Amino acid sequence: MELEQKLNLLNDLIVREIVNPLPPPYKVGVDLGTADIVLVVTDQEGIPVAGALKWASVVKDGLVVDYIGAIQIVRELKAKVERLLGSELFQAATAIPPGTVGRNAEACGHVVAGAGLELVTLVDEPVAAARALGINDGIVVDIGGGTTGIAVIEKGKITATFDEPTGGTHLSLVLAGSYKIPFEEAETIKKDFSRHREIMPVVRPVIEKMALIVKEVIKNYDQTLPVYVVGGTAYLTGFSEEFSRFLGKEVQVPIHPLLVTPLGIALFG
Ligand SMILES: Nc1ncnc2c1ncn2[C@@H]1O[C@H](COP(=O)(O)OP(=O)(O)OP(=O)(O)O)[C@@H](O)[C@H]1O
Ligand SMILES: [Mg+2]
Incomplete structure (x- = not known):
């Protein structure tokens, strides 16, 4: 399958x-x-x-x-x-x-x-x-709620891992600040696909920050490795396009990244 x-x-x-x-x-x-x-x-x-x-x-x-x-x-x-x-x-x-x-x-x-x-x-x-992606070579970026995990995989072996303290929570915090609403409400809006287009301009700088962090980390590794982004934050409509643009490299986002x-x-x- x-x-x-x-x-x-x-x-x-x-x-x-x-x-x-x-x-x-x-x-x-x-x-x-x-x-x-x-x-x-x-x-x-x-x-x-x-x-x-x-x-x-x-x-x-x-x-x-x-x-x-x-x-x-x-x-x-x-x-x-x-x-x-x-x-x-x-x-x-x-x-x-x-x-x-x-x-x-x-x-x-x-x-x-x-x-x-x-x-x-x-x-x-x-x-x-x-393991889930079934890859032998690639860079896996897991953008969850709290953190961004990065793993470099070469010939089936993990050659490096990093964990950066930026995740979906930061998008919600920025949204809460901008809309002057509680964090929980921002979280609900963010998970509502019908509001993704509206909130993108507000959260885009956070996505940019995440992509630049990843860019800095992976610059020391094989540039031909494909980059996969997983984690719930990648559910955002337009996320892969924005992230790819700031990273300067196409990324692959599987369906149901969470x-x-x-x-x-x-x-x-
Ligand atoms: N439909 C959606 N649109 C946008 N963001 C979403 C959506 N569904 C979930 N998220 C966000 O994804 C994040 C959760 O993703 P995930 O489950 O990968 O993180 P986690 O494993 O709990 O966190 P971490 O790995 O950092 O400890 C939350 O910030 C949540 O708001
Ligand atoms: Mg996680």
Whole structure:
């Protein structure tokens, strides 16, 4: 199954709260993000079986800030998917932004364990994205809520990873400031596709800033490598055009960019 088909299927499963009735054993991944927590179940071939997403702010830039809240949400998502599947989940993989070390990294594992899932592995987020994209050579840029993760992949190996503290949250902050509205309202407007054209002029400078950060980081690497942008921020209509323009290089944005990393994490599950 092609990536686009997998992402469309996964989105459908999450939105419609249904399952794809494939037989076990399953792989499970939990993405503890700044903006949302996503649980994905696939079969052994990586075909999506079920998924659940909850918008939440219990993690900030890879750091668990509300430990109990995070456990509760993962438990909720696990229970929901188990109910849909009619079977129990036992193990899961999760991911951390590159450079997260020590207790902060352990905390992510503890959240998954606390929710009753044995931790299989803790992967770097862009590594998970690259796995989902199925690429051997390329640069993966994951623009989530809190951070932008960058991974350089050459001959199937990760040769460099970076994590920059700019993400979708900053777009919402700029929007909130410009419209003089609360952050939550800005976040809602930003996720409304019918308002994307209207808000682009307000958020464009933030997209420019992100692209320039990425440009600075990747200038030291093979310029022929294709650049893939994933993460929820890339849902913005016109994002890939604007980002490409400021980066000075065409980028590829898969359909449902928010689901690429969660799907990739599940593939490690
Ligand atoms: N339809 C949409 N249009 C624009 N932005 C969107 C849309 N849907 C989600 N987003 C934004 O995507 C971001 C969340 O993306 P994602 O799930 O990749 O981040 P995360 O994994 O929670 O964060 P991080 O990886 O930084 O910890 C949020 O800032 C959210 O506002
Ligand atoms: Mg993320």
